[in-house]
Amino acid sequence: MKTNQPIVECVPNFSEGRDMGIIRQITNEIEKHKDVKLLNVDPGEATNRTVVTFVGSPQGIVDAAFDAVRKAGELIDMSKHHGAHPRMGATDVLPLIPVSGITIEECAELARQLAQRIADELAIPCYCYEASALKPEHRNLAVCRAGEYEALPEKLLDPVRQPDFGSRPFDDRIKRTGCTVVGARDFLIAVNFNLNTTSTRRANAIAFDVREKGRPKREGGSLTGKILKDADGKPLMQPGTLKCTKAIGWFIDEYGIAQVSMNMTNLHVTPLHIAFDEVCRCAAARGVRVTGTEIVGLIPKQTLIDAGKYYLEKQHRSTGIPEADIIHIAIKSMGLDDLKPFNPREKVIEYLMEDADKESQSKKLVDLSVKGFAEETSRESPAPGGGTIAAYMGALAAALGTMVANLSSHKRGWDDRWHEFSQWADKGQQLMTELLQLVDEDTAAFNTIMAAFGLPKGTEEERAVRADAIERATRYAAEVPLRTMESSMRTFELCRAMAQEGNPASVSDAGVGALAARTAVLGACLNVKINASQLKDRAIAKTLTMKAEELAALARQAECDILDIVEKKIEI
Numbered sequence: 001m002k003t004n005q006p007i008v009e010c011v012p013n014f015s016e017g018r019d020m021g022i023i024r025q026i027t028n029e030i031e032k033h034k035d036v037k038l039l040n041v042d043p044g045e046a047t048n049r050t051v052v053t054f055v056g057s058p059q060g061i062v063d064a065a066f067d068a069v070r071k072a073g074e075l076i077d078m079s080k081h082h083g084a085h086p087r088m089g090a091t092d093v094l095p096l097i098p099v100s101g102i103t104i105e106e107c108a109e110l111a112r113q114l115a116q117r118i119a120d121e122l123a124i125p126c127y128c129y130e131a132s133a134l135k136p137e138h139r140n141l142a143v144c145r146a147g148e149y150e151a152l153p154e155k156l157l158d159p160v161r162q163p164d165f166g167s168r169p170f171d172d173r174i175k176r177t178g179c180t181v182v183g184a185r186d187f188l189i190a191v192n193f194n195l196n197t198t199s200t201r202r203a204n205a206i207a208f209d210v211r212e213k214g215r216p217k218r219e220g221g222s223l224t225g226k227i228l229k230d231a232d233g234k235p236l237m238q239p240g241t242l243k244c245t246k247a248i249g250w251f252i253d254e255y256g257i258a259q260v261s262m263n264m265t266n267l268h269v270t271p272l273h274i275a276f277d278e279v280c281r282c283a284a285a286r287g288v289r290v291t292g293t294e295i296v297g298l299i300p301k302q303t304l305i306d307a308g309k310y311y312l313e314k315q316h317r318s319t320g321i322p323e324a325d326i327i328h329i330a331i332k333s334m335g336l337d338d339l340k341p342f343n344p345r346e347k348v349i350e351y352l353m354e355d356a357d358k359e360s361q362s363k364k365l366v367d368l369s370v371k372g373f374a375e376e377t378s379r380e381s382p383a384p385g386g387g388t389i390a391a392y393m394g395a396l397a398a399a400l401g402t403m404v405a406n407l408s409s410h411k412r413g414w415d416d417r418w419h420e421f422s423q424w425a426d427k428g429q430q431l432m433t434e435l436l437q438l439v440d441e442d443t444a445a446f447n448t449i450m451a452a453f454g455l456p457k458g459t460e461e462e463r464a465v466r467a468d469a470i471e472r473a474t475r476y477a478a479e480v481p482l483r484t485m486e487s488s489m490r491t492f493e494l495c496r497a498m499a500q501e502g503n504p505a506s507v508s509d510a511g512v513g514a515l516a517a518r519t520a521v522l523g524a525c526l527n528v529k530i531n532a533s534q535l536k537d538r539a540i541a542k543t544l545t546m547k548a549e550e551l552a553a554l555a556r557q558a559e560c561d562i563l564d565i566v567e568k569k570i571e572i
Helices: 020-031 058-075 104-122 149-155 172-177 200-210 272-285 301-314 323-334 349-360 370-378 386-409 415-453 460-501 504-532 538-569
Strands: 007-010 036-044 049-056 091-100 126-130 180-184 189-195 245-252 257-264 290-296
Touching (some): 020 036, 020 058, 036 058, 036 349, 049 058, 049 349, 058 091, 058 104, 058 172, 091 104, 091 349, 104 126, 104 180, 189 200, 189 272, 200 245, 200 272, 257 272, 272 301, 272 323, 301 349, 370 386, 386 415, 386 460, 386 504, 460 538
Antiparallel strands (some): 007 049, 007 091, 036 049, 189 290
């Protein structure tokens, strides 16, 4: 799947943890979908339950989850199921979790649609829980699953406790499949904070300081006073400092240290870097130091990006640096490599998906070395060609402007201007990313034309289909370089600002950036024109060409203006 599209995680729990043959048949249903990637299969013999984790596009996730539920319903007989974990269905719980590019509300709507589809097409009754709940009481999974499988005959007849979709009297089908709870929840991170102590007592004290639940209140506010209780006899709690967190302290024999073990249930409310800093503060107050952080399982990329930028800003450093550098700062700032090496390619969901794409697709041009890119261009094949090179020139223009911004942000004596230049660098990184994507898209557009010309043309109908495909592909091939022109035009603003306001020692770099931007715009203009000239729809061809010529004229003027600034600053 394309990793710049919305990504959803799905973590279904199936009521089978002992027969690997059944488990494999279920996971095979997931793996047959090209738009998803199976990340983890965790069977438990005592619980007789398997937790499966896969990620993908929203529609890919929904389709794969449906097929897995169908297969589980065929293979697992709940009337014969026994295990230590609460359960009421062959597919017991099925949460959808937003990773990137999609909201929890959108996942909740997907979950409701999936629950109704499972009920309608598979005859498996479904509850909706957490963010997708249709009844307030159903937000709590324990309420939906109360009484477990054995209570279903009674619950299905109770208007208050029956499922949201597909409720009917207990029959042979439900006897076999049970009911499924489908929902949407935020991404949960399991994290352990390493301490320079072996004391579980100290670790627990820190955990109680920070976790949302906090600790019981005691008489006189002491640690040993009598626990205060409410009118119902329940302990009164003193909340901790971090919302949406659960934490305890424990000792790990493998490492010989105590840890604060934390589950973070809403990263929008309490981000990882805020939790790390707060645990550090509370630990220091108790004479303990946090030596690092251990991530259990996988993590969304944005969590590390947010952390890296947070620590860069605390240092008054530019955040407009490459993504890998930002993540490196996050790793070092929170000590993610304290106990063992932390490899983002193995821990970050988006990177795992990118690597899966690379295994199944031909290598992208932007992944080639500089020498390899030049050699590929020089070959007798017509692509990559001028449009691709134009996009790359635009990316280099953005890169040069960004470099000047970052040098200016860290210039001695300009400390009070770091944020100004950091903002310019952020804009430059965004432009560079856009233009690098257009490098491969321009070549893909050309290949689309070639594919259209290769369509059959033996009959009148085939010739009509072929002609339409060629027209659409040609228009697309003209629109891509026009987008290159538009993105490249925005790099002039960056280069002009850096020529005027940036580090004087790097003003020539801003000038070269302007030259590269002009080449990008004029080169892409030629590709707009040559493709537009092949369009049968002359009105569209004229519109595309006029827009390209307007941008080309603006680019020539912008280049002259910036070079004038540069020349005046480097006059001898």
